[in-house]
Amino acid sequence: MTTTASPRAAGTRREPVTATASRRPRRRPFLLDLYSTAVGKKYAMAVSGIAMMGFVLFHMIGNLKMYQGAESLDHYAEFLKRLLYPLAPKESVLWILRSGLVAMLILHLHAAWSLTRLNRHARAVRYQGPRDYQVANFASRSMRWTGLVVLAFIAWHLADLTFGTVNTVGAEGEFVREQVHANVVRSLDRPVVAAFYIVANLLLGVHLRHGAWSIFQSLGWNNPRFNRWREWFASGFAAVVVVGNVSFPIAVLSGVVK
Amino acid sequence: MTALDAKIPGGPLADKWDAYKATAKLVNPNNKRRFRILVVGSGLAGASAAATLAELGYQVDLFTFHDSPRRAHSIAAQGGINAAKNYKGDGDSVDRLFNDTIKGGDFRSREANVYRLAQVSVDIIDQMVAQGVPFAREYGGMLDNRSFGGAQVSRTFYARGQTGQQLLLGAYQQLARQIGLGGVRLFNRTELIDTVVVDGRCAGIVVRDLLTGEISSHAGHATVLATGGYGNVFFLSTNAMNSNVTAAWRAHRRGAMFANPCYTQIxxxxxxxxxxxxxxxxxxxxxxxxxxxxxxxxxxxxxxxxxxxxxxxxxxxxxxxxxxxxxxxxxxxxxxxxxxxxxxxxxxxxxxxxxxxxxxxxxxxxxxxxxxxxxxxxxxxxxxxxxxxxxxxxxxxxxxTHYTMGGLWVDYELATTVPGLYAAGEANFSDHGANRLGASALMQGLADGYFVLPSTISNGLAPLLGKTVPGADHPAFRQAEQEARERFAGYVSRKGSRSPDWFHRELGRIIWDHCGMERTREGLEKALSELPALYDEFTKDLRVTGTDEGVNQTLEKAGRVDDFFQLGMQMCRDALTREESCGAHFRAEYQTEDGEALRDDDRFCHVAAWEWTGDPMQPKRHVEELTFENAHLATRSYK
Amino acid sequence: MSHLRNLTLKVWRQDGPDAKGRFESYVIDEISDEASFLEMLDVLNERLIGEGREAVVFDHDCREGICGTCSLMIDGVAHGPKRATTTCQLHMRSFSSGDTIVIEPWRATGFPVVKDLMVDRSAFDRIVEAGGFITAPTGGAPDANLIPVPKTVADASMDAAACIGCGACVAACPNSAANLFTAAKLAHLNLLPQGQAERLSRTEAMVEAMDEHFGSCTNHGECSAACPKEISIDVIALMNKDYRASKIRNRKELSRG
The missing domain is CATH 3.90.700.10 (Succinate dehydrogenase/fumarate reductase flavoprotein, catalytic domain)
Structure with missing residues (x-):
């Protein structure tokens, strides 16, 4: 973004405005071209958001297996590693999915970061009096912060249950990644950790609520007949993910899942 | 008293405009860019003229005191725009629109101009639709019409209650395109404060940058004033707060005659x-x-x-x-x-x-x-x-008060009495006679800008090819700049006790009381005795705070009120000398038994055009006789 | 007709574009509730001139809510507390005696402050100049009824065309985004049959011009809530869709040519 030329100080001649529409043609791959504008970056945020929404939904559904016992969850983990096996080598599909997810996360973060910078610059001088927002809600205004908390949670979550570095390694001995059920129970049995999970997932829900609705706007999916459904979808999706995810620490703490 | 020549082409009324266009001198496309045209005002007339002239290849400079050309007061017109399309099949025709306009104007307008307006009205709708004006539609997708005051047919095209807005945005968009392409140079927040005449020809204008207070000159081969009406002389009117008479008045002071100032529509x-x-x-x-x-x-x-x-x-x-x-x-x-x-x-x-x-x-x-x-x-x-x-x-x-039919006197080519200076839209007096029909202002502004001026200006410019015209460094410009600087510095240095708004309110009260909806000799004479006294007070007791550098809205207002005072005196003089009632000019002494306007066609079937003499109380009256060969000069009756 | 008494105005005063501004407080002892907000400022200005001080500079013109010249952030809301109403149409009956009213200029990097409450909104003109038109030179238009426009389409186009270009959308947006303004102009032209030929090139040019001056949309909806013409954010979705198409389909068409 370039800054609009500021009106000149008294005593200097202003130049007339003319030939403002002469712009140089851009020559670059169209995805980069698209991504160069704010509208394009929002498009990237929406697409990466959809990918990650798919992930959180299936991640939650997969984890429901813990209610069927350790064997079921561990078996599900094994199933993920064997996706399309033996057509594809073991874990290959999983790694493709993982790299895709990481790429989407990076894209989402980069777009968010550059849009935030743009927006800060777009109001270099802030309002000096208090604002009175009319419709902007907590969800829409806190996307940056809920997003950062969720990011921190993802990092911690990976350290806890994928790498085991912050998992409790007690009497049972070394962290064994394949013992998914045991790892989860051991982790969520710690009240502080469980509380962190709950808080992080509630914020994830807030993030999803605004994000899932925004997707439709950013991608231009708009039809007056279905526009009401966009709100319902966003709220419903966020609720499903949050209820599912929050149920796990509660189930562990209350002893429903052992 | 000299008779003014409106340069109306010969031949039957219906053929005049075509005959004019067929014989008008043209400027070849490669030569058009050698000509610079200054357009002042960005309403319907100014924006459409600037855009069209730039499309044709002229170099156009557009001046507006607004921050953006889109703000001009044409935007506030609500009802619609007339056109003799006869889409309703209810018997409309160019002739009928012509007759309605002549009759509505109470037989005080020029037949040839009005007929041309009715002819061109049809093209305006086509042009505006092509540009994307979202006019109201029937369910079948065809254009809808409504009826309007003074007409028995439905010929008014509209876009909800925002027709003026939509038409202005249409013209603004064409203008914006030309600014983008480099055909027009836009000077925003820049107000005309003088016109410059060299050897009897308009050489350009002097403007004040409203952001910096800087005063500068601009020379052009032709200058178009599309600066709207003077309804704000009443202080309370439906005009926008910044609408003013300054551009027209400053041109008047340099030799352009001002016609029928007493025709103000309520x-x-x-x-x-x-x-x-x-x-x-x-x-x-x-x-x-x-x-x-x-x-x-x-x-x-x-x-x-x-x-x-x-x-x-x-x-x-x-x-x-x-x-x-x-x-x-x-x-x-x-x-x-x-x-x-x-x-x-x-x-x-x-x-x-x-x-x-x-x-x-x-x-x-x-x-x-x-x-x-x-x-x-x-x-x-x-x-x-x-x-x-x-x-x-x-x-x-x-x-x-809503609209002013009076304005700078123009001939058939929309040229004022100063060669090289044109007036378009509400700023001229041309088409509405003593009273304007509803939905005709938008029509006239666009007719002038899109269709009339582009033809008549080339006729005026063609003879200038190869000749040099005075540049902005000509001594006449320097002198006008100096006078303007002194005038504005003078407002600031007066250090009196009353604000420009106070004087404006008082001026408006006098004009409304004595030169408003109903006028009498007694009242007008009273106004003419009160106005000079108040104006004198203005020249002594005005207070403008701040300086003449940078933004100073109080100072802008002072300059405008100054000109309103001078105009107000001429308005009352005009109303006093027109000893008849016609259209919007109603003299209580001249009315029928049931209180209708009583025209005096023997003595006043003419345009009164005033010449500036240096004293606003002593303007010189000229006339242009009006002849009615086609419309039947009759008592207007709407019974 | 009744009166409001004892209003405290906190008005932003700033001598020039680069000067440092500050709030100044003024007390209005009495004002009619029939007065408009700007008439209340007129009264204040008359008083300031009487006291030999400079009047508060603010943009205004038609005072009927259509020219889009007036602005003002009033108590943290663009155009003040009444919905679908410009500042010039806001009347003092929307306030009560004893109120403190904070008045600030629009704030956005794309709308630099000129003086006091006046800002420069020229960036909007730059967006329109980039492509906010239908190329239709004077004189060549076909008969108006040769282009039928379904009533629903004309109405939808008119809804968007009602934009007055006041900039409240930018002022209200937490990100200073001009998406509602740009998208409204695009929807006006892109919905009409006459606008189809330039639909994609127009969208591309205008979105990219917008990008040079303003922030990005994060779908808060503040713009639409502040819009005196209540233009829906649906137009933004339409713009986003057309922009994507401009990058994909328009390229194909260009490479063919």
Whole structure:
């Protein structure tokens, strides 16, 4: 973004405005071209958001297996590693999915970061009096912060249950990644950790609520007949993910899942 | 007194414009870029002229005092734009639009100009639709029309209640395209403060940058003033706060004659004034009169609320007095009828300064939805301002100054009496005679800008090819700049006690009282004795705070009020010397037995064009005789 | 007609574009509730001039809510507390005696402050100049009824075309985004049959011009809530869709040519 030329100080001649529409043609791959504008970056945020929404939904559904016992969850983990096996080598599909997810996360973060910078610059001088927002809600205004908390949670979550570095390694001995059920129970049995999970997932829900609705706007999916459904979808999706995810620490703490 | 030559082409009326275009001199495409045209004002006339001239290849400089060309006051026109398309098949034609306009103007306009306007009206609609103006449509996708005051056919095209906005945005978009392409140079927040004449020809203009206070000169081969009307001389009018007469007046002071300044139109459907600090009046589209019925209580000083006044105690006076036009009687006639009843004590509302415009019959006949569809935004606007719901209780309306038919005198080519200086739109006097029909202002602005000026300007420029014209460094420019600098520095250094607004309010009160809806010799003479005294006070007791550098809105206002004073004196002089009633100019001494305007065709079938003599109280009167070869010079009757 | 008494105005005063501004407080002892907000400022200005001080600079013109010249952030809301109403149409009956009213200019990097409450909104003109038009040179238009426009389409186009270019959308947006303004102009032209030929090139040019001056949309909806013409954010979705198409389909068409 370039800054609009500021009106000149008294005593200097202003130049007339003319030939403002002469712009140089851009020559670059169209995805980069698209991504160069704010509208394009929002498009990237929406697409990466959809990918990650798919992930959180299936991640939650997969984890429901813990209610069927350790064997079921561990078996599900094994199933993920064997996706399309033996057509594809073991874990290959999983790694493709993982790299895709990481790429989407990076894209989402980069777009968010550059849009935030743009927006800060777009109001270099802030309002000096208090604002009175009319419709902007907590969800829409806190996307940056809920997003950062969720990011921190993802990092911690990976350290806890994928790498085991912050998992409790007690009497049972070394962290064994394949013992998914045991790892989860051991982790969520710690009240502080469980509380962190709950808080992080509630914020994830807030993030999803605004994000899932925004997707439709950013991608231009708009039809007056279905526009009401966009709100319902966003709220419903966020609720499903949050209820599912929050149920796990509660189930562990209350002893429903052992 | 010299007779003015309007340069009307010969031949039958219907062929004049075609004949003119066929013989007008042209500038070849490669030579057009050698000519620089200065366009002042960015309303319908200015924006459309600038865009079209730039499309043709001329170098155009556009000046506007607004921050953006899109703000010009054309934007506030609500009702619509007339065109003789006859899409309704109700018997409309170019001839009928011509006749209606001549009759509406009470036989004080120039036949050839009016006929051309009616002819061109058809092209305007085509042009505006092609540009993307979202006119109202029928379900089949065809354009919809409504009827309007002073016409018995439906020929008015509209875009909800925002026709002026949509047309202006259309013209602005064409202008923006040319700015983008480099065909037009835009000088925004820049106000004309003088015109410069060298060897009898307009050489350019002197402008003031409203952001910096800097005064500079611009030379051009032709200059177009499309700077609107002077209704704000009344202080309270429906004009925008910044609308002013300065550009036209400064041109007048340099030799351009000013025609018919007393022809000021009062619009019948405005929201009455509600408190003393009020800064302007708001117009409600006249289209409301299509479905609203105007009435007052039969009994004077009737304090009952509208719904408690029984049907037989209501006086639907327009329907009673003018049965064939009813509520659609022309503006001046409906306005005066309202004034007479209010003066007799039949006024309604807390200040007893209005008449009712009642939609209850329309709501029961058409249903609330249809009424809402047609007038919804006007009803909302009324509710916002008056704080009353017009679906539940009748609106209150009263006439207010709205449009000025007078303006710079122009000939058939829209050229003023200063060669090289043109005037377009409301700034000229040309097409509406003594009274303008509803939905004709938009038509005239666009006709002038899109279709007339581009043809006539080339005729004026062609002989200049190869000749040098004075540049902005010519001593005449330097001198005009110096005078302007001194004038503006003078306002600041006066250090009196009254603000420009105070003087403006006082000026407006005198003009409204004595040169408003009804004029008398006595009143006009009184005004002409009070105005010089007040003007004298203005020159001594004005207070402008701040400096003449940087933004200073008080200083801008001072310059404008100065010019309004001088115009006001000429207006009263014009009204005094026109000893007849015609159209919007109503002299109480000259009326029929039933109170209608009484024209004097023997003595006043002419345009009065005033020449500046250096003293605003002593302008010199010239006339252009009007001849009616096609329209039948008759007493106007809307009964 | 009744009166409001004892209003305290906190008005932003700033001598020039680069000067440092500050709030100044003024007390209005009495004002009619029929007065408009700007008439209240007129009264203040008359008083300031009387006291030999400079009047508060603010943009205004038609005072009927259509020209889009007036602005003002009033108590943290663009155009003040009444919905679908410009500052010039806001009346004092929306306030009560004893109120303190904070008045600030629009704040956005794309709308630099000129003086006091006046800002420069020229960036909007730059967006329109980039492509907010239908190329139709004067004189060549076919008969108006040769282009039928379904009533629903004309109405939808008119809804968007109602934009007055006041900039409240930018002022209200937490990100100073001009998406509602740009998208409204695009929807006006892109919905009409006459606008189809330039639909994609127009969208591309205008979106990219917008990008040079303003922030990005994060779908708060503040713009639409502040819009005096209540333009829906649906138009932004339409713009986003057309912009994507401009990058994909328009390229194909260009490479063919």
């Amino acid at each position: 619009h019948p459907t405005c929201i009455p004034q509600s408190d003393p600090t009020q800064s302007k009046l708001t117009l409600m589209s006249e289209s409301l009169r299509n479905d609203g019925r105007v009435w007052v209580p039969r009994r004077a000083d009737d304090d009952r609320p509208a719904h408690l006044v029984p049907e037989d105690e209501r006086d639907y006076y327009l329907e009673r007095l003018y049965p064939s036009y009813g509520n659609l009687a022309p503006r001046d006639i409906s306005s005066r009828a309202a004034k007479r009843l209010v003066d007799k004590g039949h006024g309604v509302g807390p200040l007893k300064n209005g008449v009712y415009l009642d939609f209850s019959a329309a709501i029961s006949r058409l249903g609330r939805d249809t009424v809402q569809e047609r007038y919804g935004n006007l009803f909302e606007m009324y509710e916002r301002i008056a704080g009353e719901d017009p679906y539940a209780m009748p609106m209150r309306i009263y006439p207010a």
